[in-house]
Amino acid sequence: MLTAINQSHQVIIAAAADRRTLYYCPGCRTKVILRRGQRVVAHFAHQSGSHCAVSSEPESQQHLTGKWQMAHYFGEDRVELEPYLKTIRQRPDLIVTQAKGQVPIEFQCSAISPEKLTSRNAGYQQLALKPVWVLGNQYYQHMTRQAQVAPFVTWSAAWGWYLLFWRTATATMELWCQIQTDLLGTIGYQRYRLLGAGQYEFIENKAIRATTWQVNQLRQQIVHGLRYRTPKYMQWQNFCYSHHRLLQTIPDFCFDQPVVVPIFGDSVAIFRYCLLILISELGSDQELNQSQLFCMVEKLRPMLVIGNLANCSERRFRDQLQLVLDDWVQTLMNNGYLHRVGPEKWRVTRQIMPA
């Protein structure tokens, strides 16, 4: 940590600390050691063997450096470094005061368990604060799939689904926005450098393209998954069995519209197929409305691999799911399975053949 408190309970920055003074952790109140030298960013560390629940250690140089750089980036006069929030016993890396209120910043460099992530977010929620997760090098280098994106991805009207990265090597903030996934759960996005004060610079477009290769790949994955009884595919297959269908006979048009919002892993095509199975079961000439459709979705939802969308509210999830459903209903109409009879009301005009 970059700060500690002295005996008079004042917050002191390590770079300006006095070696002859005693310093304490603001969280657990135990004595901390000042570490300062030419090769390290000046910081305080707990004594070995201490069990502090508030600060996670050991802190990497990247983490310490990034915090300093971000304090400068957001403007020192608007930033509080590592403030200890007593009521929730949490210590965000920074709190930035903005016109709209205070924003805790979590600079995440190492892996974090879903439980810890959820509990941190819940803590901030108690204080009506919305944290911003900024990711470090390790994430930056390996982030390619929906499952990796899910814990940190956030939605905004301007940026769509996005992630933020702090690059310590260049002291810059990078934005990956309009994130989408393909049928295999690989992500596509646009990269920008955020220059501060609303200024940004376009870097590149990491587009994802759907190919026949991908569809074949996915079909093969399903076949392999079933052969080796992979739980993910077996649960879908069991659903299909109980409805007298086979997962292997998933029609080609379930793979149409391969690029979707990043709330699905690699199961969106299977999800569409199983939804069609439920719709078919209504029987020919029967009516289907929006709330029935959502009941069907709820039946399938436990099987969906959506990952831990920690920064996504249930409402946001449903809004995004709605987009995917609207597209799917349109596809079903195009393929003659449904016919619109009113706003959010359809008639079943064709059923898929039982296996």
Ligand SMILES: [Zn+2]
């Ligand atoms: Zn402590």
